[in-house]
Amino acid sequence: MAIPGGASKESCLALGRILTTNSTLIMLDVSGNFEKRRSGAQEDKPISASGSTTAPPDYHSVGGFGPHIALSFPALAKNSKLRVLSIDHNRFGEESLVELCEALRRNTTLGIFSCDGNDAFTPTGLETIAEIFAPPRVDAVAVKAVATPENGALSLTLSPAYNQSLSIWDLKAEEILTQMELLAREVQRHTAEQYGIEKLQAGKDVKFMGLTPLEDVKRQLQNAERNRIRYVETHARIIEAIKANNKQGKGAKNMS
Secondary structure: OEOOOOOOHHHHHHHHHHHHHOOOOOEEEOOOEEEEOOOOOHHHOOEOOOOOOOOOOOEEEEOEOOHHHHHHHHHHHOOOOOOEEEOOOOOOHHHHHHHHHHHHHHOOOOOEEEOOOOOOOOHHHHHHHHOOOOOOOOOOOOEEEEEEEEOOEEEEEEEEOOOOOOOEEOOOHHHHHHHHHHHHHHHHHHHHHHHHHHHHHOOOOOOEOOEOHHHHHHHHHHHHHHHHHHHHHHHHHHHHHHHHHHHHHHHHHHHO
């Protein structure tokens, strides 16, 4: 779905209302496309997101509902009919992913999902995704109390503590690898800085704000290395959680 400039806030709120009251729709694709950043050549025509849904580095996302699609995300927590949803290339970013994941945590029916090309698979974004799934050896069936407005007053309802329905969510490798490369470059940069300071300092006891420049860059290097490792581990944890949901879903189907 290509909407030049993206959909308005009103349209995205209307989409949310549709999702809230939906009783028949089980599949929905509101993805945009991606196209080459260069223009003029014949091969620069927009490429449909129905094929490979991750834009290479020289491509960018276009069309779709755009960033305002995030206004419809809360409705996913209330929808009990949708089984397949694709919102690729809407450019809603890391911040809106938080609201999306909160809705997905509470959704109990969505099984197949895709949201590539939204500039959201950052380290913070990936951590947010991981939090909607049960950690290893934690009961995913546990419930949590959620305050909800009802008739002007707040009431408590029970909501699943973790998502158990998402069994197919393919986080495209290109985006993940791009983030890994950025984190690796940070490690390389701080490593080079450490080497340069070691050469310049050469035994001199120079301090700034209580730390020597060498101590400071070593601390930054350690943080960069931890961030890189944590990103890889978080991605692996998400993949395993989705596999666990898939296995659990198949087991439940076989028993029924």
